[in-house]
Amino acid sequence: MSNYTVLLSENGTVAVDDTLLVKGAEAKAGSRMLEGFKPLFSAEAVTRLEKAGYTMHSKTHVGEFGLDLVGEFSNDCKQTGALRGAAASLVADGTVKAALAVDVNGAPRRAAMLEGVSFLKPTYGTVSRYGVISTAASGEQVGVYAKTADGIAEVMRVIAGHDGKDGTSLPAERYEYVTDAPAGGKRVAVVKELLDKADDAAKANVNAYADALRAKGVTVEEIRVSLTDAAAVAWQILMTAETCNNVSRYDGVKFGHRAENYKTIDELYVNSRTEGFNFLTKAVILYGSDVLSKTRYKACYDKSLRVRRVAAEAMNALFAQYDAVLTPVASVTGFEAYDIHEAFDKVFKESVFTAIPNLVGIPALVSGGVQLMGKAFDESVLLSLAAAVEKEG
Amino acid sequence: MKYELVIGLETHVELSTESKIFCSCGGHAAADEPNDCVCPACCGMPGMLPVMNKRVVELAVTAGLMLNCHINRYTTFDKKNYYYPDLPCAYQITQLNHPICTDGCVTVKTSEGSRDIRIKQIHMEEDAGKLVHEGNSSYVDFNRTSVPLIEIVTQPDFRSAEEVVTYLAKLRSMFRSGGISECQEGAMRCDVNISVRPEGSEEFGVRTEIKNMSSFEAIERAIRYEAQRHMDALEFELEELVQETRRFDEVSGKTFAMRNKETEADYRYFPDANLMPIIIDDEWLEQIKANKPVAVDEKAEDYRAAGIVEKDIATLLSDHKISRLLDDTVALGCDAKTAASWILTDCAGILRKDGKSFDDLVVTPEKLATIIKMVEDGTINRGAGKKVLIAVVEQDVDPVAFCKEQGLDRKVDTAMIDEVIDRVIAENPKAVEDFRGGKAKALQALFGACMRELKGAGDPAMIKEKLEAKLA
Incomplete structure (x- = not known):
């Protein structure tokens, strides 16, 4: 294969997380509900990589529908001790050079932080969502893990671009992803509200990264952004509502898990779903169902749509003054195993760091244990800043 | 006591498109076997995304033009959530907040006279599949899933079963001749909302809805039965009427209450994030208008018979407000052709001069008829009539008083x-x-x-x- 040698430095193998479809390979999104489901087609991002000469190495497990912290509540894998992210681990130990994952509520970003690799959640609409086991259509996006910014840019150049099979895909046929734009003279803002929510280790990471940027001639300033909490709540409402709706198709009628005991159609639904979904998914379904109900819709869902618009405007105003925003990825730098009944609150607590990019569609890059957010389509700015810091170390 | 019947209709019409509304499955109308015409998208498999069929938008707009509707240039889709085995995603993609057409009108003529039926809205949506029951088992057939539909919702303007059936026959003939739908058996389905009130009353009675009927004969029988049931209930107080959904049984000719649960369902509607808003720009709308086939329309026939020229008929049919003004003026005893000229030449000219459009026109049929009659009986001449009209259009004056004031009245003592x-x-x-x-x-x-x-x-x-x- 002629282009093999230029692909991911002579190892063109990519792992795919289980919320993305690979034709013929069982796809469960970490859920018992989808046991035995084999898709008839591959995700567009997978097809584009295969066409470009990359080989799919493996499907990696994810937490059920990608809703947990880093994949700890998967039907395929029991959590023990310190939590890790499956696809991120394969990239970290060099088994694969890159991996694809769906970012709906920050799980791949936290996994990248834990494993010391990089992950890019691109601008909404730049990578096709065709073939994604969808949960929150308005904010989920296919992203890329790699060890370096260069590795991410290489894969992004293959998978990004218009796809007629996805109505939310943006019209541009191609996007440029460069990693060598000059860092000197760039302006980066550190969000005080998010820094204050992080522990000392996470804070130290951000401060060290800020220093590394300054060493490259970047101006780093601390600023206040008042909408971080509101954005997290808004995304929790939109995300749970859309997820509740999107997983409602898993009802035991057509494919996946069906309960053995039922007498009526209602029993078939209730028993299959009771057995098939884990506690976190059920909590998301109940919460999402509630915010969509007639009596709550205006105060919850409708208001969140308005918060989304306000947040997008505020971020645009911020990016008129700064090239990127630097934040912690999570409140801590490591997670221990915990009980699933705490999961809903735990994930929500951490999503305050990750929600804005999902809510308003801007890109977010995790590198060196911190997060950089940028203006829509400014992936090259983020990748170039990260590449500059990488070269420092 | 004499009673008046009040009916509103929701009519689902299957559109004649090559493929389904959000996927490229074709040939659904002629599928031989169950699930012959399905793909991962219309069976609700994960990973598939809906992609809008442009033809559906064009046919819905054409239907809207035929029913004299306002075409909304910004239209969006919403998801309606409910569980049923024939609905593979457990939600239906439909339009709640921004339907494609609103505020139309169609005239029905029956033995009782003619009546304008206002169209509240037309929206696009996908059909559900079908269940086949055999013995102890039920089977699901997704051939019909995601077949495009338009739903036409009227205001409660019908006053008899005859008007309802006449309206449906008119829709069918328009849609067939317009290439919108073949309207074959089952492709046109109706929900009938019906109530009864004492004649002369302004308030609506208790409303019941008879669901999902497709034969005109059944619809007519169902309305007659249900109307009688309502009147008996009011007259003899044998039963208390409740707002509910009912089904018509063709064999017994009676209606029966369906599970009450259904009327209380919360469908948790919300916008579909997978489908971007559709913007219908001038160019696209003009294209659709240009391709719109001439449909049989009795109103056009009436105007033609009155000697109104084709260009003016087109203007009148495209603007319900103006055709209504004309009809009402004619009803006050004016000649149709003359009244049309006053509206389409004189009013239009005055509005144009002021940089306004028909939307801004405030002339009432009564005032217009007064002016026309004063000219016809020689009270004022045509030129003075124009002066009065200008004053009416611009300052909404009283025409008779205005003539006196200005000394335009030729019958001075x-x-x-x-x-x-x-x-x-x-x-x-x-x-x-x-x-x-x-x-x-x-x-x-x-x-x-x-x-x-x-x-x-x-x-x-x-x-x-x-x-x-x-x-x-």
């Missing part, structure tokens, strides 16, 4: 005219002498002086006659 003529004769002895000496031109000068004094009031022919008589 003759004593005043006599007085003016006498004065003119007295003040112009030279001209009088010239006329009497045989100079015909002198009469013109005297007449002009009279007209000036009268400021255009009075009938010129009559004034001239009087003047000649006085000079003789």
Whole structure:
């Protein structure tokens, strides 16, 4: 294969997380509900990589529908001790050079932080969502893990671009992803509200990264952004509502898990779903169902749509003054195993760091244990800043 | 007591498209076997995304134009959530917040006369599949899933079963001739909302909804049965009417209450994030208009018969407000062609001069009819009529009072005219002498002086006659 040698430095193998479809390979999104489901087609991002000469190495497990912290509540894998992210681990130990994952509520970003690799959640609409086991259509996006910014840019150049099979895909046929734009003279803002929510280790990471940027001639300033909490709540409402709706198709009628005991159609639904979904998914379904109900819709869902618009405007105003925003990825730098009944609150607590990019569609890059957010389509700015810091170390 | 029937309709029409509404599955109308015409998208498999079929938008807009609707240039889709095995995603993609067409009107003519039925809205949505029951088992057939539908919702404007059936027949003939739907058996389905109230009452009675009927005959029978049931209930107080959903049984000819649960369902509607809003720009709308087939329309026939030209008929049919103004003016005893000219030439000209459109027109049929009649019976001349119309359009004045005020009324009292003529004769002895000496031109000068004094009031022919008589 002629282009093999230029692909991911002579190892063109990519792992795919289980919320993305690979034709013929069982796809469960970490859920018992989808046991035995084999898709008839591959995700567009997978097809584009295969066409470009990359080989799919493996499907990696994810937490059920990608809703947990880093994949700890998967039907395929029991959590023990310190939590890790499956696809991120394969990239970290060099088994694969890159991996694809769906970012709906920050799980791949936290996994990248834990494993010391990089992950890019691109601008909404730049990578096709065709073939994604969808949960929150308005904010989920296919992203890329790699060890370096260069590795991410290489894969992004293959998978990004218009796809007629996805109505939310943006019209541009191609996007440029460069990693060598000059860092000197760039302006980066550190969000005080998010820094204050992080522990000392996470804070130290951000401060060290800020220093590394300054060493490259970047101006780093601390600023206040008042909408971080509101954005997290808004995304929790939109995300749970859309997820509740999107997983409602898993009802035991057509494919996946069906309960053995039922007498009526209602029993078939209730028993299959009771057995098939884990506690976190059920909590998301109940919460999402509630915010969509007639009596709550205006105060919850409708208001969140308005918060989304306000947040997008505020971020645009911020990016008129700064090239990127630097934040912690999570409140801590490591997670221990915990009980699933705490999961809903735990994930929500951490999503305050990750929600804005999902809510308003801007890109977010995790590198060196911190997060950089940028203006829509400014992936090259983020990748170039990260590449500059990488070269420092 | 005499009762009045009040009916509103929701009509689902299957569109004649090559493929389904959000995927490329084709041939669903002629599928032989169950699940012959399905793909991962229309069976709700994960990973597939809906992609809008442009043809559906065009047919929905065409239907809207035929029913004289307002075409909304910004239209969006919403998800309606409910569980049923024939609905693979457990939600239906439909339109709640921004339907494609709103505020239309269609006229139905029956033995009782003609009535305008207002269309509340037309929206696009996907159909559900079908369940086949055999013994202890039920089977699911997704061939019909995601077949495009439009739902046409009327206001509660029908007053008889005959009007309902006439309306449906009219829709069917329009949609067939317009290439919107074949309207074959089952492709046109109706939900009938029905209530009964004492004649003359303004308030609506308790409403029941009869769901999912497709034969006209069944619809007519169901309405007659249900109306009688309501009237009996009111008259004899044998049962209490409750707001509920009912089903019509064709064998017994009766309606039965369905599970009450259904009316209380919360469908948790919300916007579909997978489908971007559709923007219908001028160019696209013009294209759809240009391709719109001429549909059979009785109203157009009526206008044609009245001698109104085709161009004006097109304007009238495209603007419900204006055709309504014309119809109401005609109903007040004016000639249709004359009234059409007043509206489409005179009103339009005045509005254009002021930089306004028909949307801004405030003329009532009563005022317009008054002006037309004053011109016709010679109270004022055509030019004065135009002056009155301008005042009505621009300042909404009362036409009769305005004529009096401005002295446009030619029927001013003759004593005043006599007085003016006498004065003119007295003040112009030279001209009088010239006329009497045989100079015909002198009469013109005297007449002009009279007209000036009268400021255009009075009938010129009559004034001239009087003047000649006085000079003789």
